[in-house]
Amino acid sequence: MTAVLPTTSDSLQRGWLTDLEDEAIHIIREVFGQFERPVLLFSGGKDSIVMAHLAMKAFWPSRLPFPLMHVDTGHNFAEVIEYRDRKAAEWGARLVVASVQEAIDSGRVTEHEGQTRNPLQTIPLLDAITSNKFDAVLGGARRDEEKARAKERVFSVRDDFGQWDPRNQRPELWDLYNGRHRTGEHVRIFPLSNWTELDIWAYIEREGIEVPSIYYAHQREVVDRDGMLLAITEFTPPREGETVRRQSVRYRTVGDATCTGAVASTASTLADIVRETAASTISERGATRADDRASEAAMEDRKRQGYF
Amino acid sequence: MPSGLLRVVTAGSVDDGKSTLVGRLLHDAKVVLADQMSAVEAASERRGYQGADLALLVDGLRAEREQGITIDVAYRYFATARRTFILADTPGHVQYTRNMVTGASTADVAVILVDARSGVLDQTKRHLAVASLLRVSEIVLAVNKMDLIGYDEAIFDGIVTDFAAAASTLGVDHFTPIPVAALVGDNIVSRSTSMAWYEGPALLEFLETVEPHEGPSLPARFPVQVVIRPRTPTHPDYRGYAGRVEAGVLRRGDKVQILPSGRVSAVAGIDTPDGELDEAATGRSVTVRLEDELDVSRGDVIIVEGQPAPIVTRELNATLCWLTDRPLRASDRYQLRHATRDVRAVVDQVESKLDISTLTPIDADELTLNDIGAVRIRLAEPVVVDPYDVNRSTGAFLLVDESSGATVAAGLVR
Numbered sequence: 248m249t250a251v252l253p254t255t256s257d258s259l260q261r262g263w264l265t266d267l268e269d270e271a272i273h274i275i276r277e278v279f280g281q282f283e284r285p286v287l288l289f290s291g292g293k294d295s296i297v298m299a300h301l302a303m304k305a306f307w308p309s310r311l312p313f314p315l316m317h318v319d320t321g322h323n324f325a326e327v328i329e330y331r332d333r334k335a336a337e338w339g340a341r342l343v344v345a346s347v348q349e350a351i352d353s354g355r356v357t358e359h360e361g362q363t364r365n366p367l368q369t370i371p372l373l374d375a376i377t378s379n380k381f382d383a384v385l386g387g388a389r390r391d392e393e394k395a396r397a398k399e400r401v402f403s404v405r406d407d408f409g410q411w412d413p414r415n416q417r418p419e420l421w422d423l424y425n426g427r428h429r430t431g432e433h434v435r436i437f438p439l440s441n442w443t444e445l446d447i448w449a450y451i452e453r454e455g456i457e458v459p460s461i462y463y464a465h466q467r468e469v470v471d472r473d474g475m476l477l478a479i480t481e482f483t484p485p486r487e488g489e490t491v492r493r494q495s496v497r498y499r500t501v502g503d504a505t506c507t508g509a510v511a512s513t514a515s516t517l518a519d520i521v522r523e524t525a526a527s528t529i530s531e532r533g534a535t536r537a538d539d540r541a542s543e544a545a546m547e548d549r550k551r552q553g554y555f
Numbered sequence: 556m557p558s559g560l561l562r563v564v565t566a567g568s569v570d571d572g573k574s575t576l577v578g579r580l581l582h583d584a585k586v587v588l589a590d591q592m593s594a595v596e597a598a599s600e601r602r603g604y605q606g607a608d609l610a611l612l613v614d615g616l617r618a619e620r621e622q623g624i625t626i627d628v629a630y631r632y633f634a635t636a637r638r639t640f641i642l643a644d645t646p647g648h649v650q651y652t653r654n655m656v657t658g659a660s661t662a663d664v665a666v667i668l669v670d671a672r673s674g675v676l677d678q679t680k681r682h683l684a685v686a687s688l689l690r691v692s693e694i695v696l697a698v699n700k701m702d703l704i705g706y707d708e709a710i711f712d713g714i715v716t717d718f719a720a721a722a723s724t725l726g727v728d729h730f731t732p733i734p735v736a737a738l739v740g741d742n743i744v745s746r747s748t749s750m751a752w753y754e755g756p757a758l759l760e761f762l763e764t765v766e767p768h769e770g771p772s773l774p775a776r777f778p779v780q781v782v783i784r785p786r787t788p789t790h791p792d793y794r795g796y797a798g799r800v801e802a803g804v805l806r807r808g809d810k811v812q813i814l815p816s817g818r819v820s821a822v823a824g825i826d827t828p829d830g831e832l833d834e835a836a837t838g839r840s841v842t843v844r845l846e847d848e849l850d851v852s853r854g855d856v857i858i859v860e861g862q863p864a865p866i867v868t869r870e871l872n873a874t875l876c877w878l879t880d881r882p883l884r885a886s887d888r889y890q891l892r893h894a895t896r897d898v899r900a901v902v903d904q905v906e907s908k909l910d911i912s913t914l915t916p917i918d919a920d921e922l923t924l925n926d927i928g929a930v931r932i933r934l935a936e937p938v939v940v941d942p943y944d945v946n947r948s949t950g951a952f953l954l955v956d957e958s959s960g961a962t963v964a965a966g967l968v969r
């Protein structure tokens with residue numbers, strides 16, 4: 248089973264990407280028009296890169312009018328952190344780093360042996376939103392990533408505790424976005440709601456956007472773990488009985504290194520990645536996120552509590 | 556609405572088979588990925604179902620899974636070799652009709668499902684009323700579970716006749732009836748062999764080929780979202796108005812008027828980061844420069860002189876879909892959000908509401924959840940509107956509760 252590219256002939260002539268771009272830019276400009284203190288979540292992952300790219304386009308020739316924020320688990324890939332810092336400097340944007348490590352050190356959150364740090368991002372994220380008085384938080388989540396996300400609004404209000412109530416969402420009509428909120432509440436904004444993984448790559452290719460090197464195929468030491476290819480890093484040493492081997496892999500998502508798997512690939516150009524994504528038979532999260540596979544409702548539970 | 560994507564909304568009563576239909580569409584169009592399919596197979600097995608329940612592909616949230624019903628709008632994305640689709644799956648439960656309004660507001664096509672055994676219900680008429688009110692340009696009547704009535708043509712025809720009667724009462728001039736069986740896949744992606752009497756397209760075929768008519772080419776409307784003033788060494792004096800062309804086409808050199816102020820100028824340039832454009836069509840997000848230094852700000856609307864003008868008014872005759880538990884009564888105050896402008900509003904009078912079983916207006920002095928009614932609204936400042944029947948973008952507005960921020964009504968300018 249494969250997803251199909253609507254236009255196979257000229258991969259760069261893709262009208263629907265322009266529609267998606269126009270919609271996202273419209274949403275981002277509404278955020279500027281309706282809020283006092285927006286922030287753009289920027290992890291150095293492909294979705295947040297596309298979102299930042301769109302935000303720059305939305306205000307051109309002005310510079311990006313929002314600060315960037317990254318919730319750093321402390322277990323990130325070095326290539327991605329380097330990219331993040333370099334881009335923030337290039338764009339002249341302020342970068343707020345909310346650190347999971349600091350939250351662990353100060354006792355705000357407790358790390359559990361053998362568990363990923365992804366769920367621990369929620370508290371540092373909410374703390375940073377509160378202390379910076381951010382009223383709008385732009386995130387790069389897509390509805391096609393996961394079933395609970397499929398019901399998320401573009402403008403999604405979070406209560407004082409950062410919680411999401413899927414049963415009590417505002418209806419979202421036409422392209423009229425309602426950002427009104429009470430003090431203490433904030434609004435999560437998802438300009439890429441209507442994009443798919445394939446759209447993201449096709450757009451990166453069309454726009455010629457630079458992405459961190461680990462998205463391209465490279466040689467890496469990996470082991471098979473939980474049905475994924477896991478890279479050997481300082482945070483993820485091989486376990487007993489696992490055989491380390493070197494092979495050509497790339498990443499489809501670039502989150503926490505302890506739970507983000509690589510996929511076997513030889514895609515070395517953006518065109519290769521687009522082709523590979525179009526032909527893929529496994530969804531992005533299924534291939535590469537160990538934490539989401541734990542339970543059918545894992546993502547929904549985390550989202551209710553205030554996760555991205 | 557953008558042209559490269561087809562936006563489809565599905566509606567039906569609980570258990571009509573909407574989730575199954577959408578699941579079947581995704582599955583048979585071969586856009587379900589291997590791991591998603593095995594997750595559905597595993598979940599089906601845990602519940603003791605025979606075979607994979609395709610409805611589980613689209614039933615997202617835990618609350619739904621517990622109650623076994625779809626409670627909110629879920630969006631699905633898929634592409635075939637011919638087209639890219641955004642599918643809004645809306646719940647059938649009576650309390651959640653507001654979600655149909657949500658899904659229909661952006662849709663090009665509405666697929667309204669009925670169970671072949673029960674035919675056209677009040678809920679079906681409500682969905683049709685919403686689709687027609689929100690001017691979804693193409694309506695499909697999908698008569699589902701044909702397998703359970705022995706693929707009987709006469710029963711199908713009877714349902715189509717009932718639906719046509721409701722449609723004509725509402726002024727809907729055309730719709731496309733398709734007999735389907737979502738569970739087994741009849742007429743979903745390919746034509747069924749069980750209904751030789753049916754000569755029309757399968758559902759997917761229809762969706763791939765339909766050209767939703769955009770209406771006559773509309774006069775240009777460009778609501779200003781953001782004023783762009785970089786004040787950088789490279790652009791010291793740049794002043795542009797960023798926004799989206801909500802209707803018509805804007806061209807370089809066009810003589811324009813800024814509303815509500817009424818001042819005039821001309822389009823000096825249409826900018827994008829990828830270069831200047833000669834013209835920007837409906838849906839394009841661009842930045843417009845004007846010949847003259849005017850005081851233009853967010854909320855203003857740029858229109859082209861010589862084209863039919865919008866209405867600049869502090870009084871609206873409107874139709875409201877009431878979306879919240881607390882009823883609307885005369886003299887209630889709200890914030891009205893229209894295009895890029897927010898103004899304070901008071902509802903002067905509730906005039907009537909739609910009786911869903913007869914589809915005719917009846918006297919009313921309040922609107923309750925899910926009611927569709929006619930009202931008169933007074934505004935603290937003028938807005939620049941068109942009738943919704945003429946222009947879906949500039950004819951639409953929201954009413955927002957000032958204290959909670961909740962969206963309480965979808966409004967359409969009459």
Ligand SMILES: Nc1nc2c(ncn2[C@@H]2O[C@H](COP(=O)(O)OP(=O)(O)O)[C@@H](O)[C@H]2O)c(=O)[nH]1
Nearest residue numbers: 568569570571572573574575610700736737738
């Ligand atoms: N026999 C038959 N059953 C169907 C068909 N479509 C759906 N169903 C069944 O009808 C029930 C309700 O379907 P579901 O998709 O959950 O309905 P929803 O509430 O509209 O989303 C389920 O038991 C389905 O298996 C059909 O075409 N034929």
